[in-house]
Amino acid sequence: MDKPDKKKLSERDICTKFITPALIHSGWDIQSQIREEVNITDGRVLVSGETVSRARPKRADYILSYKQNIPIAVIEAKDNTHIVGSGMQQALVYGEMMDIPFVFSSNGDGFLLHDRSGTYEPMEHELSLSEFPSPFNLWSRYRIWKGLDDTKERIITESYYSTDFRKTPRYYQLNAINRTVEAIANGRDRILLVMATGTGKTYTAFQIIWRLWKSGTKKRILFLADRNILVDQTKTNDFKPFGSAMTKITNRQVDKSYEIYLSLYQAVSGNDEEKNIYKQFSPDFFDLIVVDECHRGSAAEDAMWREILDYFTNATQIGLTATPKETKYASNIHYFGEPVYVYSLKQGIEDGFLAPYRVYRIDLDKDLQGWRPNRGQVDKYGTLIEDRIYNQKDFDRSLVLERRTELVARKVSEFLKNTGRYDKTIVFCENIDHAERMRQYLVNENADLVQENSRYIVRITGDSPEGKAELDNFILPDSRYPVIATTSRLMGTGVDAQTCKLIVIDKRIESMSEFKQIIGRGTRINEDYNKYFFTIMDFRKVSELFADPDFDGEPLENTEFDPVASPPSIKPVVPASSGGNRYVVNDVAVEVIAERVQYYGADGALITESLEDYTKKHVTRQYATLNSFLTSWTKAEQKTAILEELKEQGVLFDALQEQVGKDYDPFDLICHVVFGQPPLSRKERVEKVRKADYFTKYGGPARKVLDALLSKYSDGGIADIESMEVLRVDPFTAIGTPMEIVNTIFGGSANYISAIRQLEQCLYTAEC
Template identity: 65%
Template sequence: MTDKKSLSERDICTKYITPAVIQAGWDLFTQIREEVSFTKGRIIVRGKLHTRGELKRADYILYYKSNIPLAVIEAKDNSHGVGSGMQQALNYAETLAVPFVFSSNGNGFLFHDRTGLADQTERELRLDEFPSPAELWQRYCLWKGIATEQALKTVEMPYYDDGLGRAPRYYQANAINNTIEAVAREQQRILLVMATGTGKTYTAFQIIWRLWKSGTKKRILFLADRNILVDQTKNNDFKPLGAAMTKISKREIDKSYEIYLSLYQAVTGSEEDQNIYKQFSPDFFDLIVIDECHRGSASEDSAWRVILDYFSSATHIGLTATPKETRDVSSIYYFGEPVFSYTLKQGIDDGFLAPYKVVRIDIDKDLQGWRPNKGQADKNGLMIEDRIYNQIDMDRTLVLEKRTELVARKITEYLTATDPYAKTIVFCDDIDHAERMRQALVNLNPERVKESRKYVMRITGDEIEGKAELDNFINPEERYPVIATTSKLMTTGVDAQTCKLVVLDQHIKSMTEFKQMIGRGTRINEDYDKYWFTIMDFKKATELFADEAFDGPPIVIYEPEPDQPPVPPEEPPAGDDSEAGAPNDTGGGTITEPGTGRVKYVIGDVTVYVLSERVQYLSADGKLITESLKDYTRSTVRRDYSSLNDFLLSWNKADRKAAILKELEEHGLLLEPLADEVGKDFDAFDLICHVAFDQPPLTRRERAEQVKKRNYFTKYGEQARRVLETLLEKYADTGIQNIEDIKILTLDPFKNMGTASELVSAFGGKPAYMAALHELEEHLYA
C-alpha cells in the first residue's frame, strides 16, 4: 500500500480532498473548480523590457449556483499539518471576498469561518464532515442579510453567458455580487469605485442583466455625460440587451422599451421644453445607473442633479474611478460609502492594469524662473509685466515658443528611440497650447506627416475634424492619428487601449483629473504588445503620486450649506465636451482668456534647456523610485537569497537552472537588460553573482574553456563525447537555458550527428544523458 506521506499534493487532492467534497453534495462540474488562477501576475518593467510576476492560484474554489464563490480550499501534501495552508487560503479568501476557508493535508480539514457569526472561528473537521452547499449557502445568506424570497431570487440570478467563456474577473464578480446583494437588501443609493481600465461598463452590464432578468428591476436608465460613452456602451458591452434597449435621442420618447441609454444633455436643458425627462412619470424607472458619477451629477447644485431628484424613487447606482470629495462636492454624501472599491494599485498588482514608468523632465525657466528686461515687449508689442515668471505661469500667463519646441522635441526623441507609431496623448493647458504643440510636433516630424497628415492631430472640443478622429485614435487597428494633443476632451471616457505614452504638460491640481489622465494609459492589449506605458512629465504633475489621496480610500470632507441658495453651474453644450480655460486667439499672437481679462505674453526668442531628466519606476509597494537596474537586481535577488551561499546551494541542487531563473523572473529579475548593461558575454549565473553578491564574473567562453582543460570527456564514447563538446559550444554561444532542453538534440548541428534518440542512446538512455548533462553543469559552475 502506498504511504500517504509519499503522495504529491496533487495526489492528495485527487484521492482525498475532491472525494470528500463531492460526498458532501458539491457538484464536480458546476460548483467545484480546481487550480483557479484569479490574477494574471504583476507586470514588471525595466528598461524596454517587461516580465510577469507570480499569479495567485487557489487549489479549490467552491461556488453556489456557479456564480457566487462560497469557499476556498488550500491543499498541502501529507508531510504538512492539516492547517499549514490556512494563512495562504485566508489571503486568497480576503481577495475573493469568500467567507468560508479550508486547509487540508488529506487527513481532514481545518475550517475557518470569516462571517463572525460562528461560535468558533476555527475548528478541525474529519474528511466526512465537510459541509454541504446548502449549509454554507444558509450561513452566507444570514451573513449578507438576504432574507426574503425575492432577495434570494435576485441574488441567485446567473450572469449573462456569451458562450465564449468570458466570465467576470474576480474583482468584477465581487463588485457585481456586492451591488446585487445591496439591491436585494433594498439599498437605494449605491456607489462602485473601480479604477480606469478595469471594466466598469461590463460590470454595470452584468448588474443590469441580473437585476432585469430576475424581474427585480423592470425599467432601467443608463446616464452618461459624453456621447462617446453612451455609444461605446450601447454598441459593445450592452449589446446583448438587444431590442429591449434604446438610446434617447429624440424629443418624443417611445416608452415601450425597458432599458434606456441617454446623455444628460439629451434630456435636460435651461428651458422647460428641453427637459424631456419629464415626459416620463417620476416612478417610470426603478433603476438608474450613472456613469462617471463624479462629474455631471456630483454637485448638489448641478443642473443635471435634477434628473436624479426627479426619479428619486428609483435605485441609483453610481460608477466612477475617481469619486469626487471636496468641501463643495461629494459622491459619497449622495451615494453612501462604496459597496466595492478596486484601485489602480490593486489592478497593477494583479496584472490586469498596465504599470508605468515616469520620465520626469525639468526645464530651466520653469524651475529657475524668467524675468523680462525693463520695458520689454512681447512679439506682438504688448508690454510685459515686470516680475519673475516660473512654472505656474508657463502656457497660462507666459508662452515661451522655444519651450513648446523643446517639449515637442523630447516627445519626438522618445518616440523615435522606442516606437514612432506608439499612440501618444499630450495633455496641454488649453486649446491654444494644444494647437501650438500640434504645430511644433508637425514641424519636428516632417517624414511622418508626409506619410499621413493625421500623424499629429489636435483633438479638442472646439474642433470638428479633430474630434472626428477620436474613434480612429482609440482604434488599435488604425495607425493614425498617432499623436493627439488635447486639453480636457480626452481625460475621461476614451478607451485608448494601445496608448503607450502619456505626456503631461499641463498644470494639474485636481487629484480626480490627474487620475483620469493617468487612466488613459492603464489598459493592457497583449495583441498589440501593450503591457506598460510611459508618463512624460514636464510640469511636476507626477508629484501627485506621492499624495495619500492618489490610491487611498476616498475621504468625505463635504460641508453642505443648506441655507445657501444653489447656483447652477454652467454645463457643457449638448452632446459636446467643453475645454476648461480655453483662450481666445486674438489673431496677433497675444492671447486673452475669456472671462478673466488675463493676458498671455508670447515670446519667441528666449532660449530654454533641460535642467534635469530622470526615469522612475513603480516599485512593488506602489511608490515611484529612481533606481538603477543593478540596484534593482541586487534587491530582487537578495529578497530570495540572503547570501551567496544560499544562492549557490539552490543553483547547484536545481535539476534545471532555468527553473531558478524563471522564479527570479517572476519576482522581477530581467536578465536581458541587465546583460545589456553589464555585458552580453556573461552567463545568467555570473550576472547574478556579480551584481547581487559582488563576485568577479567569468564569460561563458571562459567557463567553457576551463571545462575543456579538465578533459573529463574522455570517459565517454566518441559520439557521446561529440555531443557534450557541442553542448559546451552551445553554452558558450547562448547560455545555460538552451542546453538544458533535450529538444536541442533535434536542432543544428546535432541533427547532423544522428537522430535525437540515437544521440541519447550513445549515453545509454535518457537517464544517463541527463546525468551527463548535470555533470557538465557541475564542471561549468565548479
C-alpha cells in the first residue's frame, strides 16, 4: 500500500500518524504522561454591548508530564506544509506560561527542541522522530535544572488531589502550587502567593497542603481566615477531601488529635491572656500555617494574626493575597518575602478565567462644584449648618444631601431596568447610615418588585443580624433574592458573589487594596447563569484608580516600607444623629452633569481615548490603508471571520454603533471611522441590491430565499447571511428545511455558497 502523502495530511493526522507514535516509541505512557489538545486558557471574554463571545483559547497540542503534577515538555504540531520549527514561537509562549523547560515543535518529519533549562547544548537543535527524549532523560535534566536531590524529589513529586488525570488545576494554579512546594522543599519558611480575586486561592492552598501533608513533609497544619463564612466555605468545599483529619476551632477547649485545623483568627486570639486559645498549643505544634487574605491582618506589626504567627515562628508560613500591601506602615512583603508567584487580574481577564468590566461613570454637580449653605441655614433637624464649602469628601460623612442619595438610587434603578432587574447588584456606601438611606431610596424606586418580595433589596452591614443572615442567599447563584445589597464594608472582601453583574461605588476609596477587593466582587465568571462580564457604576471618580500603575502592577511598586514608622491616626466616622457634626439636608437639588461609559481594552486597560481614535488605532495595525482592508474583505470567504479577528484585537463594534449609528454594518463603521469614507446604512445597501438586476438569474424559490436573507441582513447584519442556522427560522421554515433549500432549490451546497458570495459582492461593491 502506498504511503500517504504527508503534504496532504491535516495537522491532526500528523499528530496521530507520526508524533504520537514517536512519543510512545520513546517510552511515554499515553494513559498517564501524554495529554493532547490541552486548553491552557479559556479565551478572553469579548463584550459587544450586552452580548459576549470568546477569543480563541491558547491550546497546546501536547503536554508531557513525568509525574502527574509536573509538566516538563510541550509540543506544538503543524501540518507538513510547514517546516519543522514553524510552531516554536507559539510553543515557547506556552512553555513560559506553564513553567515548562523543554519546548518542541514538529511537522511530522522530526522535532525542533528548545531547551529552557540550560542542560542541552546547543539550546535549539533538530531531532529525528526516533530521537525524541525518553521520560527518564527529560526528568534527569529537570532534576539538574531544579537542583533536586532524592529528598526534594520525593516532596515535589507528591501528586495533587484529583479523581481524574485529565482534570488538572488551571495552569497558573499549578504554577503557584509547584513553586510553593519547591520553595518549601528548598528550605524556605516564609512564602507569599499573589493571586487575583476569583482565581481560586483557597483551592490552590488546599492542593499545596494536600501534597505536603500526603508526603509527610508537614503533619499539622493551621489555616487562618478572618471571616467565619470563609472558614465554613473552605471546610465544606475545597478542603472537604481532608475528611476526618480536619476540624474547625470553634470553642475555647481544643482537641489536639486532628491534623488539619481551620480557624477564624479572632477565635484563637483576643486582648485578654486567657482568650489566647492558640497558646494551648505548644509553639512547635504546627509545622505549616496558611494565612488567607494576609493583606488585611498579618501585615501590621501589632495585628492579632502577627501575634499568632510570631508564636508559631518555627512553622512554615504561607500568605495568600489578591492585594499585596506595601506601604509606609504595613507590609506583608516585608514579612513573607518576595512572592513566589503572581497571577494578576489583567492576566486572568486575558486568559478568560476572569470577567472583564466596563465603567459607567456619573458625575454630579454638587460633587464637582461643591455646596455652601446660605447664611443661617439649618438642616432638616433644625441644626445650624457650619458655613463652609462642602464637597465630595464631606458627602455622607459630615453632610448628607438626601436628594443626592435619591438621584444615585434612581440612576442605579434606571440602569437595571435597561439591563436586567434581577441582576445581582452591590452598592458600596460610605457607612452604615448611608447604606440604610440608600436602601430606602432604592425601595422607593423599585416599589413594584419590593411589593412582590421585600427581600429584593436588603442592607447587609455588620450591625444588622437580619441583613447578615441574607449574605449566603445573595451569594448563592440559584437564590433569586436578595437582588440588590447595600453595604459599607462587610461585603468588600471575601464574598464569593459569582453572579454579581453590577457594582455601584458611592464611597470614597483611597486604598488601592480596598479598591482591588471591591472590584474583585464582580470578576468571577459563571457561565451557567450567563455571567461573563460586569459593570462598575462610579459616582465618586474612584475609577480613576484604574490608571494608577499599582492597580495591576508588581507588588513592590509602592512606597518603601518603614517597619518602625507609626501608623497614622484614624478619625472615627461620626455616627448618624440629628445634630453633632453631621448635617442632613433634604431640600438641595442635585443633578447629573456628565455620564460616560469606558470599556476594557484589549491591552488590559480602560479605554480613555475616544472610541473612534481607539478603533482607528487597532484597525490600522492590520489594515494600513483602505485598499488593503477592501482587498481582504472582498477575498474573504467568511466576512465574519475578519470581524471576529478584529474583535479579538479589541475593536468594539457594538459600542461604536451606539456612538456612530446602529444602522451601520461593521464594514461601514470601519470604512467611515477609520478611513473617512461616507457610510451607507444596511437598508441603503439592501435597496441598492434590490434595484439591481441581481435576482433575474434566479428562479422564484431561490429569489425568495435570497430576498429573505437580504431582510435578515437589513435587521441584523452580515452574520445572518453567512450562518446556515438562519435557514432554521422564519420565513425560511415556510419555504423548506435547510437541506431542501440548499440541495433542492440551489442544487447543492457549492451553489448555495456561491449565491451567498455573489450576494455579498453586490452588497459591498458596485458589481452585481
